[in-house]
Ligand SMILES: CC(=O)SCCNC(=O)CCNC(=O)[C@H](O)C(C)(C)COP(=O)(O)OP(=O)(O)OC[C@H]1O[C@@H](n2cnc3c(N)ncnc32)[C@H](O)[C@@H]1OP(=O)(O)O
């Protein structure tokens with residue numbers, strides 16, 4: 505007889521093994537393949553971390569240069585995909601666009617054998633910024649942009665396509681940090697979605713498409729967007745405090761706070777918060793950053809709830825003039841590495857994931873004739 509779990513949401517249950525990351529091991533830490541995320545975010549480019557997660561090692565200079573060149577060469581989009589993107593309306597959610605774009609790429613350049621898993625993942629990594637920005641610029645500005653730029657990094661490629669000009673050094677660095685922080689996080693909801701899909705021996709594009717859908721919700725990746733929608737309503741730190749107290753009294757969920765695994769703090773927060781502060785100084789902000797800090801203070805004082813990775817990402821992205829609706833797609837551009845690495849790990853030692861349910865429905869009963877229902 506299978507054991508019935510008492511806690512909802514499978515909280516605290518070990519659902520499988522991974523060598524990719526540890527989350528909250530001592531209440532607050534995060535490591536990717538044994539490296540502390542703080543050190544990675546301090547000294548690495550996102551492409552180094554993508555290489556670490558997907559290929560197993562931090563690349564040396566020659567390997568990094570080769571990997572970046574390979575990715576650069578994969579930025580173009582097939583005409584049939586552009587045509588699909590052009591038909592998606594401007595008021596669609598960009599996460600839905602990305603979900604469709606990923607799925608369409610699977611139709612055009614599908615994974616025909618698991619030997620291709622590395623290649624199709626790199627292709628997605630290189631082309632997701634193109635997909636999202638091609639649609640965004642076409643539907644919002646009516647232009648068909650050339651997505652094959654020579655930018656050095658994935659983050660710079662994205663910002664260049666979005667704004668039509670190369671980003672500053674500061675913005676490119678913030679993108680590296682942000683993409684590193686979001687890259688991998690053990691058995692979170694979207695990664696678990698990808699692994700469940702992989703366990704049926706499905707293809708990579710299906711696993712990633714499912715994961716995008718799972719990340720979209722405001723309790724997961726969608727929280728950075730929801731946090732932005734909240735903080736932009738606040739006119740000052742005092743106003744933020746007053747509104748937050750009301751929300752807490754009404755027992756509303758405050759997006760960007762709390763975590764299913766971390767018990768003390770989310771280690772990604774202090775890093776992105778520092779960069780948000782730098783960006784605030786860069787743009788001369790006197791509202792959004794102080795409002796965000798006050799929200800953090802109120803939540804800790806009132807509920808002992810801390811900011812997760814999403815909260816200060818909201819102001820950081822806003823300072824870089826990234827439209828709010830594109831916040832969660834950036835998360836996808838990064839987490840794709842973790843998702844794909846988990847798919848590969850699942851495939852390497854697979855058994856179909858199929859838990860049991862505790863039945864809470866009716867006892868066995870006869871089917872009444874239709875005239876008697
Ligand atoms: C990158 C990421 O995906 S990080 C997560 C992003 N998501 C969010 O920011 C959404 C807001 N946060 C939440 O909804 C939750 O904290 C989650 C989904 C992250 C974790 O959920 P859980 O593990 O179920 O939360 P947990 O069990 O710790 O909650 C404990 C209590 O704190 C409350 N709580 C948790 N987070 C919040 C919050 N953000 N605002 C208000 N109350 C909260 C819960 O309602 C619960 O209260 P109760 O005991 O009275 O029912």
Ligand SMILES: O=C([O-])CC(=O)C(=O)O
Nearest residue numbers: 689691692693764765813
């Ligand atoms: O681990 C989680 O549940 C959510 C999270 O922080 C992430 O996926 O980055």
